[in-house]
Amino acid sequence: MLLILCGVLILHVVILILLIVSTAASAWSVTGKGSTDLWYTCVSNDDSHHCKPASSEDWIQAVQALMILSVLFCFCSLVAFLYQLFRLMKGGRFFFTSIFQILASVFVMCGAIIYTVMSPNAQFGYAYVLAWVAFPLCLASALIYIVLRKKE
Known part of the structure; x- marks a missing residue:
């Protein structure tokens, strides 16, 4: 049982790291001369590198909010799991933790779908791929x- 709990905990931490990296990384879409993420658009010339804030369009703000919510709900799910691990009665199920994980999964899926639909010609980068990898894992x-179930 301890091995299963450690495996579940490690999976949860990996998912949280994937969500944090995909939210903060600067490679949601990549071109030959720069990259675009949720926060900045960066362009590289031969001798300089310039970044400006991401557009203030509603869809990018929605993706930003959804990705932040997915990170927060995944973290809250981890805290709830650790709390329930010590406080849940024998034979109890981790429903509260599961609800938070499902919400995190839905938020990351919605954010990635919005980004996909609104950037149809983009060459997607590793942060975008990490978001899609985090969705099924979550x-x-x-x-x-x-x-x-909790066992003694």
């Missing part, structure tokens, strides 16, 4: 928490 983690 959903799988939520399903594991639904099935998982």
Whole structure:
């Protein structure tokens, strides 16, 4: 049982790291001369590198908000898991933790879908890919928490 709990905990931490990196990294879309992320648009010339804030369009602000919410809900889910691990009665299920993970999964999926739809001609970078990798892992983690029971 300890091995399963350690595995679930490691999976959860990996998902949280993926979400943080995909939210903060500067490679949601990449071109030959620069990159664009949720926060900045950077252009590289031969001798200089210039960054300006991302556009203030509604869709990019929605993606920013959804990615931040996914990180927050994943972190709250981790805290809830650790709390329930010590306070949940024997035989109890981790439903509260699972609900937070499902919400985090939905938020990251919605953010990635909005970015995909609003950037149809983009060459997507590694941060975008990490967001899509985090989505199924987060959903799988939520399903594991639904099935998982606390044993002594």
